[in-house]
Amino acid sequence: MVDKEECSALRALVGEVVPLLEGLTHARLNPAFEQLGMPPIPEDAGSKRVRVEESLRQVPDARLPHVARCILEQNSFYVNPSVRFAIEDLLWEQSDPPEIPKRARRELAQHQDRFLRLLDRFLCQKNRAPLSMTYSTGGG
Structure with a gap:
């Protein structure tokens, strides 16, 4: 993703979804991060909120579209339709039209x-x- 504005928008949208991971146990967070393409954070790094925020912060801008696609493809937690549609729109804007x-x-x-x-x-x-x-x- 070249456009910093689009990247910021996508990061904000992904940032609305990943806090749902805080409902998992500490032991299940790293596998969930892996499923979404996010880096693992050690269990002793702090609270679940801190670990989720840190993992998202460590996702490079170039990897963010992959994380967003993984969020859209997963069925583990509910993604608000308006957020889902906004993520899809940003991903589609960056791809080549058919x-x-x-x-x-x-x-x-x-x-x-x-x-x-x-x-x-x-x-x-x-x-x-x-x-x-x-x-x-x-x-x-």
């Missing part, structure tokens, strides 16, 4: 009203305005 062939884009544009109705039907949420799409016909 290549979408011109033909698929054209077909989607031709049938956008039908497509948006279908999305509205499957992504039905209370108090949400219907989806709309604007796109440019110029360029690739």
Whole structure:
């Protein structure tokens, strides 16, 4: 992750999740750190809170996306959906978007009203305005 701002945002989001590890016993913290790609901290290093904070602090910026992906993939503890979505958004921003062939884009544009109705039907949420799409016909 090159952008320091994105890295700070990701570290803050991961920092909202890892305190959930404090509910584990001291003996189970290091295996949990390992599962999330975080460095182990000796049991005598302090309280569980101190160990969790220290382990997160020791995660280098370049390794933070890996830790975030591990958090998203684990099922050991609950991650608030808004935090989960924010982590996913930051990870997706840094990755390369998939290549979408011109033909698929054209077909989607031709049938956008039908497509948006279908999305509205499957992504039905209370108090949400219907989806709309604007796109440019110029360029690739």
